[in-house]
Amino acid sequence: MAIKELTAENFEQEALQAKETVLIDFWASWCGPCRMLSPIVDEIAEEKTDVKVCKVNVDDQPELAARYGVMSIPMLVVLKNGEQVASSVGVQPKKAILDMLA
Amino acid sequence: MIYDMLVVGGGPCGYAAALYGGRAGLSVLLLEKLSPGGQMATTDMIDNYPGFPEGINGFDLAMLMKQSAERFGLRTETADVTGAELEGDIKVLRTDGGKYEGRTVVIATGASPKELGLERERELRGRGMSYCATCDGMFYRGKTVAVAGGGDTAAADALYLSRICEKIYLVHRRDSLRAAKTYADKLAACKNVEFVWNSGVTALRGEGKLEGVEVTDKNSGEKRELAVDGLFVAVGSRPNSESFGGALKTDERGYICADETTRTELPGVFAAGDVRTKALRQVVTAVADGAVAAHFAEEYLSMK
Numbered sequence: 001m002a003i004k005e006l007t008a009e010n011f012e013q014e015a016l017q018a019k020e021t022v023l024i025d026f027w028a029s030w031c032g033p034c035r036m037l038s039p040i041v042d043e044i045a046e047e048k049t050d051v052k053v054c055k056v057n058v059d060d061q062p063e064l065a066a067r068y069g070v071m072s073i074p075m076l077v078v079l080k081n082g083e084q085v086a087s088s089v090g091v092q093p094k095k096a097i098l099d100m101l102a
Numbered sequence: 103m104i105y106d107m108l109v110v111g112g113g114p115c116g117y118a119a120a121l122y123g124g125r126a127g128l129s130v131l132l133l134e135k136l137s138p139g140g141q142m143a144t145t146d147m148i149d150n151y152p153g154f155p156e157g158i159n160g161f162d163l164a165m166l167m168k169q170s171a172e173r174f175g176l177r178t179e180t181a182d183v184t185g186a187e188l189e190g191d192i193k194v195l196r197t198d199g200g201k202y203e204g205r206t207v208v209i210a211t212g213a214s215p216k217e218l219g220l221e222r223e224r225e226l227r228g229r230g231m232s233y234c235a236t237c238d239g240m241f242y243r244g245k246t247v248a249v250a251g252g253g254d255t256a257a258a259d260a261l262y263l264s265r266i267c268e269k270i271y272l273v274h275r276r277d278s279l280r281a282a283k284t285y286a287d288k289l290a291a292c293k294n295v296e297f298v299w300n301s302g303v304t305a306l307r308g309e310g311k312l313e314g315v316e317v318t319d320k321n322s323g324e325k326r327e328l329a330v331d332g333l334f335v336a337v338g339s340r341p342n343s344e345s346f347g348g349a350l351k352t353d354e355r356g357y358i359c360a361d362e363t364t365r366t367e368l369p370g371v372f373a374a375g376d377v378r379t380k381a382l383r384q385v386v387t388a389v390a391d392g393a394v395a396a397h398f399a400e401e402y403l404s405m406k
Binding site: 028030031032033034035036037039040058065069070071072073074075087089090091092093094095 | 230311
């Protein structure tokens with residue numbers, strides 16, 4: 001599934017109202033580990049048709065980062081029916097992310 | 103398939119070994135557990151790798167090194183090595199994604215930042231505990247933070263944070279910095295950096311998120327509470343040798359014993375880069391080790 005860029009404007013509809021499980025990757029361009037994690041998240045987006053994979057650029061969307069208490073990036077958050085069910089900080093192996101989504 | 107060379111670890115050393123091996127006509131498979139670059143990829147700006155007069159971002163350099171090796175036929179698999187049989191002519195690496203066989207193995211698994219080893223350290227990760235100042239510094243704008251450590255990384259972190267944060271405590275177990283003088287001089291000139299010498303962080307305070315740390319003076323035993331929103335840890339690194347430690351000799355800190363030839367005591371098995379016992383751990387010495395390992399792997403294969 002294509003990766004959705006989340007903003008304060010589309011967050012409610014794209015993330016909170018989503019029917020499927022949502023994986024959000026909080027990142028920034030200047031963060032090395034974020035760039036390491038990004039291709040792994042991209043792979044999951046390609047393979048998992050039942051998961052909506054989203055990215056939040058914390059530079060552009062500081063209020064979304066604050067809303068999820070992001071103090072360290074990369075941070076992944078998993079939402080089901082708008083509720084946070086899992087999160088992780090730092091570069092994760094693909095298997096660990098898939099386990100979070102299960 | 104049985105490869106001529108299996109490389110474990112996709113950092114500067116691993117890619118250099120793969121480049122030299124591939125260019126010498128060997129079939130090379132590189133196993134990387136997460137993503138290219140290793141510790142290098144988490145470094146914002148690398149100024150001491152020759153050839154980049156303006157410096158280069160660590161992740162960008164990792165991708166360039168990967169491409170350099172792929173040009174000579176390198177294959178990469180994402181897999182975490184969990185066990186190894188290294189004694190026979192055909193070496194076997196067991197991973198979370200199946201097993202791989204090769205005639206030589208270059209262990210280039212590098213090192214990882216050390217944790218402090220305090221209670222609730224993992225729980226508070228991302229809730230005030232950080233191991234990457236350039237990643238997380240901006241979340242602490244205008245706040246008070248502490249940096250634990252006294253080497254180059256700690257000094258660079260404190261310097262970076264001094265431009266963002268209100269106040270920085272630099273907590274170091276010795277009475278002077280181990281960091282290069284250029285860092286030390288710049289830090290001494292920072293008005294918002296307070297040095298806490300001869301001390302270590304001994305407890306983490308706060309529920310749900312970090313609200314302070316306890317520091318203990320090593321000489322007097324005196325304890326002091328620092329109210330901080332963040333603690334940045336830069337207390338050195340530990341070798342990623344767990345998967346091989348049983349099969350190969352390591353020193354007391356876990357680094358795999360090998361001399362400048364990168365040969366271990368097992369024929370056809372090489373330890374190169376940060377994971378090896380050596381004096382200077384830098385990108386440039388890791389790359390050099392990779393070339394040396396590939397050279398001796400090739401020599402070993404030709405003698406067979």
